[in-house]
Amino acid sequence: MKKKHLVGGILLAIGAIGTTALAAELDNLNGQSCGDLTGTWHFVNNQTRGAAAGTLTAYFSGNQMCTVVASKVNQNNQHFYCSSSGELIGASTGNLPGKLVLSDFTCEKKPPPPPK
Secondary structure, X not given: OHHHHHHHHHHHHHHHHHHHHHOEEEOOOOOOEEEEEEEEEEEEEEOOOOOOOOEEEEEEOOOEEEEEXXXXXXXXXXXXXXXXXXXXXXXXXXXXXXXXXXXXEEEOOOOOXXXX
């Protein structure tokens, strides 16, 4: 009886390790920010090995979070778009293998001042 519990515990531990290993963490985080303007952030997860559409969670300053499903799925990569203001703190595709990068981002322009 004890052997069954031990084997089950080992399989559970291996499963947990395998799940953790799938997570792709943002590889090129470097203080990217839109300040108080809203930005459109484009992430690409490369080397996904044909995986089904994944989910990305991105974290921004001010306790902001964006969770989205892939907007485009190709044979070996997936694309994600988030809208948020502030500084990018991190991102991951917890259910996908691969290499996650911030491809690009654009910040909205401040409106011109009203005429005098």
